[in-house]
Amino acid sequence: MANRNKSDELSFANKELASQNNEKEKWAQELVIANRELDIANKELAFQNEVKEKRAAELVIANRELAFQNEEKEKRAAELVIANKELAFQNKEKEKRAAELVIANKELAFQNEEKEKRAAELVIANRELKHAEDDIRKLNDELEQKVIERTAQLESANKELESFSYSVSHDLRSPIRAINGYAKILEEDYSDKLDSDGKKTLDSIMHNSKKMGQLIDDLLAFSKLGRKQVTVSEINMTDLVRTVIDELLFEDDENTPEFKINVLSPAKGDQSLIKQVLINLISNAIKYSKYKPETYIEIGSDVKDKLVFYYVKDNGAGFDMEYYDKLFGVFQRLHSQEEFEGTGIGLAIVQKIVNRHNGTVWAESVLNEGSCFYFSLPESSFPHNCF
């Protein structure tokens, strides 16, 4: 009995051991599984760690970024502070300016008032100006009216003058002609009844009436010059002088003058009037040389201060420069009628014609030695129609 038990016990123990082995294997397997799971878990953990590390790294970056942003924000805050200060300063400036503007506005308002005042004054001034303009216009109208009236008066005065000239020539000549004619009848029909004094008186009547007729004719010729139309053309003065001399008649007993005619500058003027000037000057030169044994007359032209002038020079009686201002006067004479006959119209006509050409006439003389008469005819001479 004890052995059998022991074998039973051993078998049992074996069975027990085998079961235990099974169990152990089961556990080993379970362990393998658990290990596997653990491994997986570990791997998972490793992965998670990696993720976490990544995130940590990211966080670090994020933190850095954040820090940078913070810095930026601080910077900006500082800038803002500065900007605020600036703004505050600007605000103060603006307030200052606003205050100034208020003052300026007041000033402006004042100025506006002033301007309105002035505008009002200007309105008044304008009205006054308007009145003044009206007055001026009125005055102008009146002036124009007056000019028209004066022109009409002048025209009528001119007509009157013309009819006066006509009247002078017509009505004054008639009685003179009658006096002369009746004196002539006395002379022709009754001279045997007159003694020598009576005949002398008759001669004087005839001589004076003749002279009166001459004076009337001269005066008319002179006044006619003022009305004559002036026609300006180019004048060959040398030719004109030659023509004038050729046309002059020389009495046999006269000492025939010796002429020296220089080449004369051409002139612009009224040929017939300028011819009259030359006729009068040359005739005078001849007339006032009649007591000289020889008559020498020089005619020429010259230029002085851009002014062309002509001259007629003689070696005749000359005149006293003391009476120069009378030389060109109408009916003014510097010599007696007995010495040199004439009415005293010649030089007045010369002056009138030259003046009508805008020119000047003048003379130089030494008594008993001769005279020189000059006249200028400006290049741009436009004749005066009234003088």
Place this chain on the structure above:
Amino acid sequence: MNYNDVEILFAEDSIDDATLTIRALVKSGFTNKLYHVKDGAEALDFIYCRGMYASRNINEKPKLILLDLKMPKLTGMEVLEKIKSDPNLKSIPIVILTSSNEDPDVQKCYALGANSYIVKPVDSDNFFNAIKEIGMYWVIINQPIH
């Protein structure tokens, strides 16, 4: 006087000018052939045989008419115009006598057909000669229309 023998009809209102002119013409031999009228109206009466000249033969025309310009009633120019616009009379020579060379009517006279225009000279010798020559030329030398 026989109005039909008149060779020179002379119209002049001034007694003095008429006296002197007539004297000059008479002295030159036109004594009996000269007739003097005192204004333009009388000159036309003579020419047209009117009024106191009604008996005159209208066909006997003067050889010359001397007309003063300034005359009463009708002026010399009016007489001139009348005669020169009449076809029967316009061949009669008409000489205008005037005192003035200033007369504004010279051109008008010629335009109206005056044959000559004479300014009476102041000097009596010249006056005499002028009148004598007018008479000589127009009455004796000039050949009228027959």
